[in-house]
Amino acid sequence: MDSEAVKEVFTKADTVGKGTFGYAVVEAVLMRIDPELEGSEIRSLLLASGSLRGSQGEFVDYCALIDFFASPPASSWYQPGSKQASEQKALVIGKAEAGKCVPQSLADASATDVAHNLYKRGFSVRQLMDFVKKYHTHSRIRISDRTTADVVRDIIIPETRQKRCAMAELFEGGLKEPVCLVSHCWGQNFMLLVEAIMAHASGQVLANAEMCTEDDLEKTYWLCIFGVNQHVSICGTESYPCDCRAEKWLNDHPLCEMNKFGLMMKHISEHVLVMDNNLVSLSRIWVLKELHTALSLGISTELCGDVPGDMSVIHMPSVRDALATREEDKRFILADVEYSPGVEAFDAMVSNRVWAEHKKFDLIDAVAKRDTKRAKPLLAADPTLCNVQLR
Ligand SMILES: [Zn+2]
Numbered sequence: 001m002d003s004e005a006v007k008e009v010f011t012k013a014d015t016v017g018k019g020t021f022g023y024a025v026v027e028a029v030l031m032r033i034d035p036e037l038e039g040s041e042i043r044s045l046l047l048a049s050g051s052l053r054g055s056q057g058e059f060v061d062y063c064a065l066i067d068f069f070a071s072p073p074a075s076s077w078y079q080p081g082s083k084q085a086s087e088q089k090a091l092v093i094g095k096a097e098a099g100k101c102v103p104q105s106l107a108d109a110s111a112t113d114v115a116h117n118l119y120k121r122g123f124s125v126r127q128l129m130d131f132v133k134k135y136h137t138h139s140r141i142r143i144s145d146r147t148t149a150d151v152v153r154d155i156i157i158p159e160t161r162q163k164r165c166a167m168a169e170l171f172e173g174g175l176k177e178p179v180c181l182v183s184h185c186w187g188q189n190f191m192l193l194v195e196a197i198m199a200h201a202s203g204q205v206l207a208n209a210e211m212c213t214e215d216d217l218e219k220t221y222w223l224c225i226f227g228v229n230q231h232v233s234i235c236g237t238e239s240y241p242c243d244c245r246a247e248k249w250l251n252d253h254p255l256c257e258m259n260k261f262g263l264m265m266k267h268i269s270e271h272v273l274v275m276d277n278n279l280v281s282l283s284r285i286w287v288l289k290e291l292h293t294a295l296s297l298g299i300s301t302e303l304c305g306d307v308p309g310d311m312s313v314i315h316m317p318s319v320r321d322a323l324a325t326r327e328e329d330k331r332f333i334l335a336d337v338e339y340s341p342g343v344e345a346f347d348a349m350v351s352n353r354v355w356a357e358h359k360k361f362d363l364i365d366a367v368a369k370r371d372t373k374r375a376k377p378l379l380a381a382d383p384t385l386c387n388v389q390l391r
Contacts (some may be wrong), residue, residue: 003070010062020059023052039164041247047255050113110254115263121168121227122178125201126217129209130172132194148193149186149239152225157235157242164231164246171226178222180270181261183290185281186225188274188305196274196304197221222268224286228257251328259329261286262293275305275354275361282350283317285324289333292319292346303354307361316351319343 014021027042046052046060049068053059135143135155143151156167168175180200184193198209201216232249233256235242249256265271271294274281281287294301308314319337324330337346359382366375 184274
């Protein structure tokens with residue numbers, strides 16, 4: 001195709017000369033060219049082309065998009081309306097039958113794009129507070145009685161069903177570029193996660209919304225439950241029912257959003273790990289992968305949340321025994337850890353970190369239980385704890 005001629009047509013239509021058109025306009029044009037295209041397919045094409053602009057990818061750089069279609073590899077992968085259109089479309093969007101032969105250059109380019117798009121789906125503490133307030137009681141169940149997995153199943157998936165988007169994309173005030181990534185376990189109580197984020201933002205051990213200053217409320221975070229589009233990832237199963245029937249992008253697909261956290265964390269400067277009484281979060285492979293990535297990238301990890309009262313009876317889990325929802329995830333993560341720094345060394349680093357934080361958590365627990373008898377000697381032994389600041 002003569003891309004310069006096509007660009008000329010677009011440039012004429014772009015009367016204000018911004019170089020972009022709105023996402024919906026481009027989507028409508030592509031649907032006219034190929035009526036078989038679905039919304040999620042167009043989104044994957046635009047992502048792969050690297051033409052999305054704006055904080056929410058709400059604009060499309062038409063020159064970048066035309067170049068994508070016109071470049072030799074792209075034109076052989078996808079030519080709307082051509083005889084082989086459905087086959088070529090399958091190559092680009094990774095339909096199941098063609099998913100394993102996605103060209104490597106597309107895989108590399110779009111992995112970076114997907115990671116960057118994921119990164120951009122952060123939120124502020126204020127938006128998190130709004131979420132908690134809005135769904136405080138939903139379907140007659142209080143949010144404090146829900147695990148994080150419950151919140152994903154009963155709130156996030158149904159609420160994002162119509163637009164088949166990530167929850168963060170629906171937050172009032174738009175997407176925020178996150179400073180801090182939060183690692184947590186979906187089996188934990190959801191409010192433990194919320195309180196850990198507030199504690200990290202405010203630097204207070206027992207934080208609540210009132211203790212957050214205006215600056216604290218503007219701090220930005222990234223959470224998989226809000227940042228990942230659940231409709232191209234996990235929905236439509238018994239655990240996470242949904243009738244959207246969106247195509248799923250799994251690990252072997254370049255647009256998969258569930259295996260890009262390592263790439264995405266290159267944009268992140270802080271990391272929080274939400275601990276719990278039974279150290280369940282330390283037994284989950286993805287939590288350990290994020291901790292491993294933070295260590296490799298030199299990002300400091302703050303431990304927040306809760307720890308067992310008596311650490312002496314606790315057996316620290318090993319990454320070798322970590323649990324994964326998908327076995328293939330565990331295989332590649334364990335291989336990464338084995339390569340560097342090695343399983344034993346990694347386990348020792350995690351264990352040392354938890355023990356070092358133990359005194360702080362002990363004090364948090366004593367203060368939470370108003371146990372002054374326990375809190376006083378802890379403070380006497382380590383006066384630096386008296387500020388009960390997390391950082
Ligand atoms: Zn769905």
